[in-house]
Amino acid sequence: MASQCAQFEEAFAAHLGVKNAIFVNSGSSANLLAFFALANAECPAVGISGNNKRLRPGAEVIVPAVTWSTTIWPIVQAGCVPVLVDSDPETLQMDFRSVEAAISERTAAICPVHVLGNAVIMPSLLDIARQNKLWLIEDTCEALGTRQNGKMVGTFGDIGTFSFFFSHHITTIEGGMVITQDDDLAELFRCMRAHGWTRHLRRRKEVEAQYPEIDPRFLFINSGFNLRPTELNAAFGIHQIKKLEGFNKRRQEIAKIWINAFRSLIDNKSFVPMRTTPGTESTWFGFPILCETRQLRDRLQRHLETNGIETRPIICGNLARQPAFKKIPHRIAGELNGADQVMDRGLFWGSHPLMSDAEIEHVIQTVKRFFQ
Numbered sequence: 023m024a025s026q027c028a029q030f031e032e033a034f035a036a037h038l039g040v041k042n043a044i045f046v047n048s049g050s051s052a053n054l055l056a057f058f059a060l061a062n063a064e065c066p067a068v069g070i071s072g073n074n075k076r077l078r079p080g081a082e083v084i085v086p087a088v089t090w091s092t093t094i095w096p097i098v099q100a101g102c103v104p105v106l107v108d109s110d111p112e113t114l115q116m117d118f119r120s121v122e123a124a125i126s127e128r129t130a131a132i133c134p135v136h137v138l139g140n141a142v143i144m145p146s147l148l149d150i151a152r153q154n155k156l157w158l159i160e161d162t163c164e165a166l167g168t169r170q171n172g173k174m175v176g177t178f179g180d181i182g183t184f185s186f187f188f189s190h191h192i193t194t195i196e197g198g199m200v201i202t203q204d205d206d207l208a209e210l211f212r213c214m215r216a217h218g219w220t221r222h223l224r225r226r227k228e229v230e231a232q233y234p235e236i237d238p239r240f241l242f243i244n245s246g247f248n249l250r251p252t253e254l255n256a257a258f259g260i261h262q263i264k265k266l267e268g269f270n271k272r273r274q275e276i277a278k279i280w281i282n283a284f285r286s287l288i289d290n291k292s293f294v295p296m297r298t299t300p301g302t303e304s305t306w307f308g309f310p311i312l313c314e315t316r317q318l319r320d321r322l323q324r325h326l327e328t329n330g331i332e333t334r335p336i337i338c339g340n341l342a343r344q345p346a347f348k349k350i351p352h353r354i355a356g357e358l359n360g361a362d363q364v365m366d367r368g369l370f371w372g373s374h375p376l377m378s379d380a381e382i383e384h385v386i387q388t389v390k391r392f393f394q
């Protein structure tokens with residue numbers, strides 16, 4: 023981790039218009055770092071002391087039931103309790119009304135997840151977080167570059183996390199990023215990313231001066247992990263971030279082509295495509311749809327796969343139904359009917375800026391043939 027990583031972090035921060043971007047080895051690591059830093063007791067060396075907003079053991083974090091597993095595991099690993107709320111089956115996003123209803127005396131944070139390129143409606147969620155003095159951590163691993171009311175998602179809350187796994191909006195093969203406007207928190211991220219070490223701190227000299235008795239080359243001021251990316255990953259990132267806007271424009275064009283081509287199937291309710299939330303310019307990670315029944319979804323899935331079109335469930339479905347949850351302390355707030363529908367009737371096929379016209383057309387013809 024050296025100059026290429028620093029250059030990628032700078033370019034990423036500039037693109038999103040934020041002060042601090044910390045590159046890590048995956049989106050899961052970005053979430054791990056976010057929650058462990060917030061749960062960290064004190065780190066006076068980087069200005070974090072008397073941390074009364076700290077996530078204490080048993081604190082509740084509100085998350086959607088429709089998300090990827092490693093949005094939730096870091097919350098549990100940091101000693102907190104995930105509180106699952108429902109998602110709208112058509113937009114796939116969690117609803118601020120369910121969040122409001124889920125708040126308890128133990129709530130310390132909200133973790134909205136911008137699912138599959140679409141986005142949670144952020145202004146209402148921001149108000150709720152501010153009124154209740156809650157941390158807001160945006161898992162933006164599936165929505166890099168998505169804008170809402172002109173502002174990039176991931177930049178609304180206290181912390182935004184991103185993934186550059188190769189199926190995502192840009193790739194560094196594996197990789198992730200944590201962003202924040204809070205300089206002290208950013209230093210804690212840099213420290214905890216690399217062993218609790220001071221080597222990559224922006225204020226390294228200042229911190230070293232506080233401990234003159236210790237060799238400054240090997241100074242450890244906190245607990246930490248090794249979540250470091252490599253120069254090789256960063257070299258990809260430096261080029262990829264320049265292409266992000268073009269990539270996303272193409273993703274939007276492809277979604278438009280498919281929606282137009284499927285207009286009559288949508289009108290006669292053969293299936294429902296993902297509905298974009300108000301004010302959002304979705305960047306369409308893939309093309310998610312809901313079928314009328316589970317049987318129909320299963321048959322469509324087989325038909326697509328047989329014709330060379332890979333499909334996926336809508337991420338993990340309703341995560342509360344996954345076996346892992348049997349052994350995880352959690353709370354479910356309200357009904358998870360929307361998440362159940364997503365799990366039982368939903369699927370998505372991929373989208374990619376480099377898809378050829380023939381591939382885009384093959385999807386159209388294959389889907390039409392099924393419903394005919």
Ligand SMILES: Cc1ncc(COP(=O)(O)O)c(C=O)c1O
Binds near residue numbers: 135161187197
């Ligand atoms: C919403 C969400 N959060 C976190 C992650 C984890 O990212 P990574 O695969 O880079 O570890 C993903 C991965 O796809 C994701 O979709």
